[in-house]
Amino acid sequence: MAALSGLRILDLSRVLAGPWASQLLGDLGADVIKIERPGENGRGGDDTRGWGPPWLADGAGQATTDAAYFLCTNRNKRSLTVDITQPAGQAIVTDLAAQSDVVLENFKVGGLAAYGLDYPSLSKVNPRLVYCSITGFGQDGPYAARAGYDFLIQGMGGLMSVTGRADDEEGAGPQKIGVALTDILTGLYATVAIQAALAHREKTGQGQHIDLALLDVQVACLANQAMNYLVSGKAPRRMGNGHPNIVPYQDFPTADGDMILAIGNDGQFARFCEIAGRAEWIGDERFATNAARVRHRAALLPLLRQTTVMKTTGEWIALLENAAVPCGPINDLAAVFADPQVVHRGLRVEMPHAAGGSAPQVANPIRFSATPIDYRLAPPLLGQDTDEVLREIGRSAEDIAALRAAGVV
Numbered sequence: 001m002a003a004l005s006g007l008r009i010l011d012l013s014r015v016l017a018g019p020w021a022s023q024l025l026g027d028l029g030a031d032v033i034k035i036e037r038p039g040e041n042g043r044g045g046d047d048t049r050g051w052g053p054p055w056l057a058d059g060a061g062q063a064t065t066d067a068a069y070f071l072c073t074n075r076n077k078r079s080l081t082v083d084i085t086q087p088a089g090q091a092i093v094t095d096l097a098a099q100s101d102v103v104l105e106n107f108k109v110g111g112l113a114a115y116g117l118d119y120p121s122l123s124k125v126n127p128r129l130v131y132c133s134i135t136g137f138g139q140d141g142p143y144a145a146r147a148g149y150d151f152l153i154q155g156m157g158g159l160m161s162v163t164g165r166a167d168d169e170e171g172a173g174p175q176k177i178g179v180a181l182t183d184i185l186t187g188l189y190a191t192v193a194i195q196a197a198l199a200h201r202e203k204t205g206q207g208q209h210i211d212l213a214l215l216d217v218q219v220a221c222l223a224n225q226a227m228n229y230l231v232s233g234k235a236p237r238r239m240g241n242g243h244p245n246i247v248p249y250q251d252f253p254t255a256d257g258d259m260i261l262a263i264g265n266d267g268q269f270a271r272f273c274e275i276a277g278r279a280e281w282i283g284d285e286r287f288a289t290n291a292a293r294v295r296h297r298a299a300l301l302p303l304l305r306q307t308t309v310m311k312t313t314g315e316w317i318a319l320l321e322n323a324a325v326p327c328g329p330i331n332d333l334a335a336v337f338a339d340p341q342v343v344h345r346g347l348r349v350e351m352p353h354a355a356g357g358s359a360p361q362v363a364n365p366i367r368f369s370a371t372p373i374d375y376r377l378a379p380p381l382l383g384q385d386t387d388e389v390l391r392e393i394g395r396s397a398e399d400i401a402a403l404r405a406a407g408v409v
Helices: 017-027 087-098 119-125 150-156 181-204 214-220 223-232 266-276 290-295 297-308 313-322 333-338 340-344 386-392 397-405
Strands: 008-011 031-036 055-057 063-067 078-081 102-105 130-135 208-213 249-254 257-262 327-329 348-352 358-362
Touching (some): 008 087, 017 031, 087 119, 130 181, 249 313, 257 313, 266 290
Parallel strands (some): 008 031
Antiparallel strands (some): 257 327, 348 358
């Protein structure tokens, strides 16, 4: 039995942060009902259904109207189309909330109150409800009414101030991360918070409201960079691929490309020096300790680059791995999914899809010994499960037909 089997998640979120959380909860066994706008893709459904190309192919190899973006965060869910602006649609969501453990939403602050679907309203019909709201800036404060998007938050939250080429290098300037990392991290925090609130409910019988803001998450996840500032009073600067606290810990050129050296202690550095034919660096007071290497970074890095270009990436990896010196290639995605370790760990999953053919997925990285991840449901077609879910809350075939005729579902 899956870890969260028996729990029902009513997911009113869309795009990435909320759906990332609900997919993870679904992977852990929860029954996730995804509420989407009625209508064809582009006019209905989660926005990301239309964020292509590329598009999922059907069984005949033809492009569907579901983008790859949608596929990345919507497996193990059932899709129910509901127009929440209509009273009958609001009644459906309220009935579902009465039978659910969790509601997850990422509307603007106050956006669901007009429909009677906010926490104060739904907690009256289900006092045990855990209700998680994800917004750009939180439920209060001077920015609460603003819309928040990952790229915007990466800039406002300080991440781009420490990401990008150093200011004295060609091409210097702020750079966003190559994936919407703030959204992903917010989804992970939401998953943790929801499970904590469920644990609290088991003790007290009471649900609660969770207020999660992308900006809060981004600031919290600055980790050592934030603490470097708080301790020193000096704002960290962009360092390209360099590390503010560890040297050498970045990319270096090789005879046929580039590699990463991630040397985390003095013993590893000494072993690297021996292999590289630079034993004299071990006793050099400028380089003997990590603190010294950080101070003398400008002297050491050119010497390292002159050394690493003498062998290919493969040659360095073979030598350094044998000596337990952390290093590795810089892979593109084709190389990632062909990597023997990635293949062995089964990080690519194929799931049969309702459109025919299969939907490729990236596996959940959690490995349980007793409650393994269950890949039950491929990302659904828009409204794929509408009739099924409506029957579960007591709507008859005649009711469903009338709802559909009225454009409610």
